[in-house]
Amino acid sequence: MKRVITFIGVASLSLVLMLGGCGTKAIPTSSSPQSSTVGTPVYKRTEVITSSDVAKKLLDDGNARFTSGKTLNKDLSATRRMDLEKNGQHPFAVIVSCSDSRVPPEVLxxxxxxxxxxxxxxxNVVTPVELGSVEYAVEHLKTPLIVVLGHEGCGAVTAAVQGGEIPGSIGSIVEKIKPAIDEAKTSGVTGNDLIEKSVDFNVQNAIQDILKSPIVKHAVDTKESKILGAKYDLDTGVSTWYNE
Ligand SMILES: [Zn+2]
Structure with a gap:
């Protein structure tokens, strides 16, 4: 389907408001927090993305905007929320990422x-609970791209590498990460290199865990969906693909 991105600048918005009495429906701004963005472009996606290549490009473009400090002013208005409720969600990518507060996918x-x-x-480990969420997006929302996003200096991976006493339920996460550490150690790296290499293998293991799902496997085999790994650099803000 045709890709349409809507930008409403102050000039066009003023025109719409002026034409309000002529039967043109203006986007309400006075009762919405969105009113603070009048005068700058407002962005919303108005098409359904079905191509994994297009989805990947959108993520690349978005990350480039993020790292260059030229992020879009999003439409967070009540109108947009109601539109999404009425028409449903059509996310173009599933992102499996770490909970780390420095790695929020929508932002980066x-x-x-x-x-x-x-x-x-x-x-960013994948157990049956996380896998069920991926399957939901692929099966019901027809999301064309799945991304497992690891990141530099992951605390969970670091804890797994360092070992020792693990309190509470954190151990279940560490256990899930351990195979990646064993794989990383075979390359002879130590210290911080071992942590980063473990992050890399951990992403690949999560991808393999996702591909164990017959639902996802079928979607990937029939090219309805694609799965990729990426790594986020904490200080540069750059997301780099593994699978290329
Ligand atoms: Zn992390």
Whole structure:
């Protein structure tokens, strides 16, 4: 389907408001928090993305905007929320990422309401619970792209590498990460390199866990969906693909 991105600048918005009495429906701003953005472009996606390549490009473009400090002013208005409720969600990417507060997918990919279906768990591990969420997006929402997003300096991976006493239920996450550490150790790296190498293998293991789902496997085999790994750099803000 045709890709349409709507930008409403102050000039066009003023025109719409002026034409309000002529049968043109103006977007309400006075009763909405969105009113603070009048005078700057307002962004919302108005098409359904079905191509994984297009979805990947959207993430690349969004991350480029984020790292260059030129993020879009999103439409967070009540009108937009009602529109999404009425017409349903059509996110173009599933993002499985770490819970780390420095790695929020909607922010680092500069996306808006309804764009991303996000599953966040410390260490971006995939258990049957996370997998069920991925399956829902692929099966019911027909989301064309699945991304497992690891990141530099992951605390969960670091804890798993360091070992020792693990309190509470954190151990269940560490156990899930351990195979990646064993794989990383085979390359002979130590210290911080071992942590980063473990992050890399942990993403690949999560991808393999997701592909164990017959629902996802079928979607990938029939090219309805694609699965990729990416790594986020904490200080540069850059998201880099693994699978290329
Ligand atoms: Zn992390």
């Amino acid at each position: 990919y500069d996306e808006a309401l309804g764009d991303l279906f996000v599953i966040r768990v410390a260490g």
